[in-house]
Amino acid sequence: MDVRFTYKCVCLLGLVCLQGCGGRDRGEPGVWFVHASDPDLFLPNSTDAAANAAVARQQQLNEKTVTDLFQSIRSIGESAQPPAFLALTGDLGLDPCLIAPATAKEPKACADTAVAAQRDQQIERLARIFAASPVHDIYFVAGERDLARGDPGADATGYLNKLLAAVQQKLAAGPSGVVLHNLTGCYDPASSTVLCDADIPDTEYRLIGGPSWSFATAGADAAIQRRQLDTFCGLLARARQQKKKPLVLSHIPAIDDPQLIAQSLGPAERPATPTKEAKKQNDPQTPPPSTSLWKTTGAIFDSWKAAEASDEVAAVFAGHLHDSHRETYQRPYKWVSAESRGPGLSKLYLAPPLSLTGQESSPFQSRGFSVVRLDPGGVESVLYWYDPKTGSFRPEATTRPPRAAPNVVWTSILWLWSLDEAGKPLERMATLLIAFLAAFLTVMAISQISPEPDGQPAGQTS
Numbered sequence: 001m002d003v004r005f006t007y008k009c010v011c012l013l014g015l016v017c018l019q020g021c022g023g024r025d026r027g028e029p030g031v032w033f034v035h036a037s038d039p040d041l042f043l044p045n046s047t048d049a050a051a052n053a054a055v056a057r058q059q060q061l062n063e064k065t066v067t068d069l070f071q072s073i074r075s076i077g078e079s080a081q082p083p084a085f086l087a088l089t090g091d092l093g094l095d096p097c098l099i100a101p102a103t104a105k106e107p108k109a110c111a112d113t114a115v116a117a118q119r120d121q122q123i124e125r126l127a128r129i130f131a132a133s134p135v136h137d138i139y140f141v142a143g144e145r146d147l148a149r150g151d152p153g154a155d156a157t158g159y160l161n162k163l164l165a166a167v168q169q170k171l172a173a174g175p176s177g178v179v180l181h182n183l184t185g186c187y188d189p190a191s192s193t194v195l196c197d198a199d200i201p202d203t204e205y206r207l208i209g210g211p212s213w214s215f216a217t218a219g220a221d222a223a224i225q226r227r228q229l230d231t232f233c234g235l236l237a238r239a240r241q242q243k244k245k246p247l248v249l250s251h252i253p254a255i256d257d258p259q260l261i262a263q264s265l266g267p268a269e270r271p272a273t274p275t276k277e278a279k280k281q282n283d284p285q286t287p288p289p290s291t292s293l294w295k296t297t298g299a300i301f302d303s304w305k306a307a308e309a310s311d312e313v314a315a316v317f318a319g320h321l322h323d324s325h326r327e328t329y330q331r332p333y334k335w336v337s338a339e340s341r342g343p344g345l346s347k348l349y350l351a352p353p354l355s356l357t358g359q360e361s362s363p364f365q366s367r368g369f370s371v372v373r374l375d376p377g378g379v380e381s382v383l384y385w386y387d388p389k390t391g392s393f394r395p396e397a398t399t400r401p402p403r404a405a406p407n408v409v410w411t412s413i414l415w416l417w418s419l420d421e422a423g424k425p426l427e428r429m430a431t432l433l434i435a436f437l438a439a440f441l442t443v444m445a446i447s448q449i450s451p452e453p454d455g456q457p458a459g460q461t462s
Helices: 005-018 049-075 107-113 116-131 154-173 220-242 258-263 276-281 296-308 341-345 408-419 425-447
Strands: 031-038 086-089 137-140 179-182 198-199 206-209 243-251 313-320 348-350 370-375 380-389 390-396
Touching: 031 049, 049 116, 049 380, 049 390, 107 154, 116 154, 137 243, 154 179, 198 220, 206 220, 220 243, 220 296, 296 341, 341 348, 370 390
Parallel strands: 031 086, 086 137, 137 179, 206 243, 243 313, 313 348
Antiparallel strands: 031 370, 198 206, 370 380, 380 390
C-alpha cells in the first residue's frame, strides 16, 4: 500500500474526529461591491427660462441622490470588509451635444463645438462628486447619454475618453484617493493603451466593459458596432484563456422595453419569433423583437446573446431603465416576453436608476442601487430602494435562505481523495474504509469508558 495515501487517510481520520468532537464550519465572507446606474448628473438645457430652472433643480436632486448613495455605502452592514469597488453602468449625461450650439447635429460637430467653459464645469463637478466616494475604485462604462447622439464612432468615444481622463487627473491631484476606471476606453481606435477590463483582487472574477451604449440608437453604424463587439468578444476569450470569470458591465440590457411590453395587450399581438426554417429562407440572423430595447442588426444581437449565455460569462450588470415599477428590476424578470428570453437572462442583474429622470410625474418611484456579493459558488444581489423624503436607502426584503458555510470535512475528503492518483481505485477505497472503521471503533471504545468519581484518579480503587 502506498505510504502517502495511508498518510492521507490518517489525516482524514483526524478530520472526522474533529468534526465529531464539535468542530464547526466557518465560512469566510465573500468580496462585495455596489452596482449603481443612471445618475443623470447633466441634463439637456432648454431655451425656456422656466424649463431651465426645472432642469437645474432636477440636476441638484440627482446629485443629492448620489451623495446619499455614498452616505448609505458607509452604513451598509453587508460585511466587516468595505465594498471592493463601485460599478457605475452609464448615463452621467456627458453627451457633448448638450453643451454644443443648436446647429451642431452630427457627433463630430458636437465634439468639436462643445462649449469649453461648460465642459470644464462638468469636469470640476464630476471630480468634486466622485471625490466624496467612500469607495476608492469606481469602474465606469458609458451609456447612450454619455456619447454624442449615442453614436459608436471615434468622434463620440474619443471625446468621452478625453473628458474622463481629465476627471481622473483632477481626482489624482486631490487627497481623496478615488480612481475612476474607464471601461469604455478601448473601444476608441485612438485609445489603444486604455483597458476595458480589470481583475478583482482575491477572486477569480474579471470586470469587462461592454459596448452597448449605441445598441438602442436607430441607424447607428453597424460596421463600427461589429468591430466593437469583436473587441468585446476578444476580451471574453482572453479571460477564458487566463481562467478568469467575466463580470460584464454594460448599459443597455438585451431585453424588452417595459413601456412597449405594457402597451402590448398580450403575446398574441407581438410578432412571432420566426422558425429556424424561416430564418434560413430569409435573414439568417433575425433582428431583435419589436419590443426589444436594442435596435441593432440581427447578427449583432445574436452574437451578444450567444456571448451572454456562454459558460465563460458569470454575470451581466446593466441599467438604462427608468421604469417606476419595482418589479421591473426584480429577478427573474418575469415580465420579459418569450421572444426575448434565453439562457443569458438568468445572468442579468439590473440596477434601478439613481436619477429622478423618467419618474418625475409618477405617484411612486423605483430608484436605488444593488449590493452584489461574489462567492466561489456564484453571484448574489440585493436591491436597495431610495426614499427621497429621508434620503436613505433600504434593502429589499428577500426570502433567500442564509448562505451555508462550506463543509470543511467534505471538502477535505474530496481533496485528500484526489491528492494522490497513483494508487489503484480498489486499494484507495479499501484504505479509506479502513480509516473510517478505525474512526468508528475509536469513538465506540471511548463511549464505553465509564466516568470516574470526582477526585478519583482513573485506574485506582478505594
